[in-house]
Amino acid sequence: MYIFKKQNKRTLSVDSTIADVRYAGILIAVIGISLFAASCGSVSRMKKPEPEAPPEDITFPDANARGERIEQGVASWYGPKFHGKLTANGEQYDMNRLTAAHRTLPFNSVVKVTNLDNGRSVMVRINDRGPFAKNRIIDLSKKAAREIRMIGAGTAPVALSLMNDSLDNSRTTDLKTATYTVQLGSFMERSRAFEHARKIRGSRVETIRQPEETLYRVYYGTFIDKQEAQQKEQELQQRGFRGYVKQIQN
Known part of the structure; x- marks a missing residue:
């Protein structure tokens, strides 16, 4: 009698274990399906911008083009410390390309930067945000800063001219305020x-x-x-x- 009861308890225990395993498997499957369905619904609803490659169809206009004068102030530059890091629009920063950071101008705007101390100019493409230091209006790549000979000084008074767009229909109301x-x-x-x-x-x-x-x-x-x-x-x-x-x- 004792042996029969022991075996019965063991049988019940095995049956209970199998039932628990089956229940857990069903529960995991249900949760997995729910999570998959939720993720499918949320991907199309909420997706942050993917990193983008530099556009191939943007060309700088002729150096003598005048553009639309939009701003005047102090320029700075940034180089090796940020080289290879992501810019605000998802590109990798390359200090050897003609790019720049501006607080509000649309990405891929082409801007002519004129050093008011020596009259030298360079065309840059906006692909980053900044500068955030007070009284500075644009942050140039190292190559752009070299073009207008402001590497040593670090900053220079400049005038900005917008070359490939217009701010007439832009939502940007203040170039200095994001x-x-x-x-x-x-x-x-x-x-x-x-x-x-x-x-x-x-x-x-x-x-x-x-x-x-x-x-x-x-x-x-x-x-x-x-x-x-x-x-x-x-x-x-x-x-x-x-x-x-x-x-x-x-």
Whole structure:
């Protein structure tokens, strides 16, 4: 009798273990399917910009072109310390290319920088943000700084002329002050963008036309203070709406 009970308990224990394993397997499968479905839904909704390669179709105009004079102030330059690191638009910084950082100008703007001390000029492409030091309006690559002979001094008074665009239709109202927003979604379908925006009072949908596709992005607010934008992002996240703060480019 004792042996029978012992075997019965063992049999029940094995059966219970098998049932537990089966239940755990089903539970893991259900969780996996749920997570996969959630990720599939969120990828199209919330995707940060991917690093981009320098555009091949941007060419500098003739050196004698005048452009539109937009700003005057002090230029600085940055070199080896940042060489190889990512710029604000996702490229790798190359100090030996003619690029520059500006607080607000749209990425890939071509700007003519004229050193007011010696009259020398250089064309640069905007691919980064800065400078953040007070009273400076542009940060040049090492090669650009060498072109206008300001390497030794470190800074120089310059005039900026916009060469390949116009600020007439730009959202940039103050070249010295960056403007931010909270991006809450990016969709390929217009209807889905508006469906998501309706859930968030105060949000808006903007059409973003790119060379290969048109996207519909959901944004919230316009902020001059980046910390205020980040605070609003956190408030929205607490309400279940994921997003991130980005600078309005143009």
